[in-house]
Structure formats: structure tokens, C-alpha cells
Amino acid sequence: MKGGNVKRIAFIGLGNMGLPMSRHLVAGGFEVIGFDLSKDACAAAAASGAAIAGSAAEAAGQADVVITMLPTGQDVRAAYLGVSGLIEASRPGALLMDSSTISSTVTVEVAAAARAAGRRMIDAPVSGGTPRAHSGTLTFMVGGEPEDLADARPLLEAMGAKIFHVGASGAGHTAKLCNNMLSGICMVGTVEALALGVANGLDPAILSDIMRNSSGTNYALERYHPYPGLMENVPSANGFAGGFRSDFQLKDMRLAKELANDSKTMAALGDLACEIFAMHCRNGFAALDYSSVIKMAMAVPDAPETAPAPKTAAAPAASPAE
Numbered sequence: 001m002k003g004g005n006v007k008r009i010a011f012i013g014l015g016n017m018g019l020p021m022s023r024h025l026v027a028g029g030f031e032v033i034g035f036d037l038s039k040d041a042c043a044a045a046a047a048s049g050a051a052i053a054g055s056a057a058e059a060a061g062q063a064d065v066v067i068t069m070l071p072t073g074q075d076v077r078a079a080y081l082g083v084s085g086l087i088e089a090s091r092p093g094a095l096l097m098d099s100s101t102i103s104s105t106v107t108v109e110v111a112a113a114a115r116a117a118g119r120r121m122i123d124a125p126v127s128g129g130t131p132r133a134h135s136g137t138l139t140f141m142v143g144g145e146p147e148d149l150a151d152a153r154p155l156l157e158a159m160g161a162k163i164f165h166v167g168a169s170g171a172g173h174t175a176k177l178c179n180n181m182l183s184g185i186c187m188v189g190t191v192e193a194l195a196l197g198v199a200n201g202l203d204p205a206i207l208s209d210i211m212r213n214s215s216g217t218n219y220a221l222e223r224y225h226p227y228p229g230l231m232e233n234v235p236s237a238n239g240f241a242g243g244f245r246s247d248f249q250l251k252d253m254r255l256a257k258e259l260a261n262d263s264k265t266m267a268a269l270g271d272l273a274c275e276i277f278a279m280h281c282r283n284g285f286a287a288l289d290y291s292s293v294i295k296m297a298m299a300v301p302d303a304p305e306t307a308p309a310p311k312t313a314a315a316p317a318a319s320p321a322e
């Protein structure tokens with residue numbers, strides 16, 4: 001199987017990200033055989049032109065490329081390894097690609113098992129969130145052999161706008177965790193600065209403008225404002241619905257923290273921000289967008305006062321963290 005010859009793709013995990021990604025593959029002329037544990041997800045993929053298999057193994061057995069977009073590393077490990085796992089079920093020589101956000105340790109383990117069984121594997125986590133999954137403009141961070149990336153490139157181009165080859169197997173997931181640790185820290189720092197100003201009598205809109213034009217500027221201030229009513233088409237303008245769940249942000253920050261521990265790297269702010277997201281999730285906000293962490297630092301209006309809701313519920317604003 002070489003790049004241009006990819007015809008059939010098994011797509012396992014048709015959730016918030018996997019479903020729109022699979023739609024772009026169908027639109028790009030690939031034959032997609034999908035599977036998800038959720039019947040609703042399968043029905044939505046079928047309505048978009050994918051064939052649906054009775055199991056992940058059945059889908060993999062018919063495909064040139066197997067893509068997984070699953071919640072956690074445990075899910076990915078369980079899906080690939082073992083009897084009737086995706087490695088065993090896939091065709092000899094098949095290219096396996098995991099786009100979930102997971103630990104690079106799991107990636108390296110699964111990729112080694114794949115190689116031992118005569119399969120090839122790349123990690124290709126994504127950034128851009130559901131909006132860019134819907135628009136087919138995701139950023140891919142790829143770990144693995146250059147020739148395997150070359151084979152995957154037509155698929156990645158159907159789903160994404162930017163493709164980075166980061167390095168060997170696991171490097172894609174390492175880059176993804178570095179980014180999400182930083183964006184979590186930036187979000188917490190931003191809400192603390194806003195809370196400090198407001199507690200001392202400043203208008204959050206004026207303060208935001210000042211910081212955007214000063215050395216404190218960052219993505220949260222510029223394109224993902226956490227204070228309701230100050231920016232259109234972001235989750236804070238929509239009751240923090242959509243976007244990137246706080247418990248997913250916590251998952252990624254915990255993985256980054258593990259990586260920092262393993263590599264004996266300083267991650268003091270990463271650790272603190274991780275703990276803040278853990279508290280935020282324990283306080284009942286796990287399903288809200290991660291910018292809702294502003295509720296930890298200050299009281300904010302429940303509903304936006306000046307900003308309209310996002311244009312579509314299905315495609316909320318892009319998160320830098322995702």
C-alpha cells in the first residue's frame with residue numbers, strides 16, 4: 001500500500017472529532033468504513049456516506065489504513081492490542097494511525113507491537129478542535145517514519161491544513177502535550193490577571209485591551225476570551241458550551257505532568273495549572289469548555305451581555321489547546 005493507492009479507511013471513534021474528520025475523508029473520495037461503540041455516532045457517520053462495520057476488527061480487516069480517534073490512552077491500548085485488536089485484525093502491511101491525544105509511552109508500546117506484527121504505525125494527534133475538524137483545517141503533529149507519513153499525507157490533507165513531522169514514533173503526542181500544557185497555563189494566568197484587575201475596580205474590557213497591547217498578550221486574550229460578553233463566537237459567549245471540555249484539558253495536563261516527571265523536567269507552572277483544572281472539574285465543571293476555569297478565579301456573568309452566541313452549535317470556536 002503506497003500513498004496514492006489508499007482506497008479504504010477504517011475509522012474507529014466517530015465522536016466530536018472523529019465524525020467530522022471521517023466526513024472529510026468521504027468528501028475526499030476515500031471509502032470509509034466506520035465503527036463506534038455508540039449507535040448514534042454510527043448512524044451519523046452512515047448518514048454522511050460511511051459504511052458501518054459490526055466491530056472495529058471487522059472495519060480494520062477491510063482497510064488499507066486504520067485511524068483511531070478515541071478518548072484515552074487506555075482506550076487506544078485496548079483497541080489495538082490483544083486478540084481481535086486492531087493490530088491482529090488489520091491486513092499485513094496496513095498503516096495504523098492514532099489521532100487521539102494520549103501519552104507517547106502508550107504510542108511507542110502500541111507502535112512497537114504493530115511493527116512486530118508486520119504493520120506500520122504513526123501517531124498524528126490534532127490541534128484546532130471541533131471547528132477545524134468541521135472545516136477540514138486541522139493541524140497534524142506526526143510521529144513516525146517519513147515514508148509512512150508520505151503514505152498518510154493524502155488523508156491528512158483531506159482533513160487538515162497543516163502537517164508537521166515532529167520526529168520518531170511518539171514525538172507527535174509529545175508535541176501535543178507540550179502545547180496543551182502551555183495553553184492551560186496561559187488560560188489560568190489570563191483569568192488570574194482579569195480577576196486581579198476587576199477586584200481592584202478595573203473594567204475587564206479595558207484591561208483586556210491593555211493586556212492585548214502589552215507584554216501579557218496571549219491566545220486566550222486575542223482569540224479565546226474567557227470573560228463572558230467580551231468576544232463573539234467563543235465558548236464564554238455561549239455559557240461555556242462546546243469547545244474543549246475541561247476534563248479533556250485535565251487529562252492532557254496530567255499526561256504532560258507525567259512526561260515532565262519521567263524526564264525530570266521542571267514543570268512547576270504546569271503542575272499548578274493541572275491542579276487548578278482538577279479542582280475545577282471536581283467543582284462540577286468537567287463538561288464545560290476549559291475557559292470556564294475563570295469561574296475559579298472570579299464571579300462572571302452567567303449569560304453574555306454584549307456578545308452574541310456562536311454562529312453554530314456544531315462548530316464552536318477553535319481552541320488553541322486542542
Ligand code: NAD
Binds near residue numbers: 015
Ligand atoms: P468523544 O468522546 O466525542 O469521541 C470519542 C468516541 O470514541 C465516542 O463516540 C465513543 O463512543 C468512541 N469510542 C470509545 N471507545 C471506543 C472503542 N473501543 N471502539 C469504538 N469507539 C469507541 O471525544 P472527541 O472529542 O472526539 O476526542 C477524541 C480524542 O481527540 C481525545 O483523545 C481528545 O483529547 C482528542 N481531541 C479532542 C479535541 C476536541 O476539541 N474535542 C481536540 C483535539 C483532540
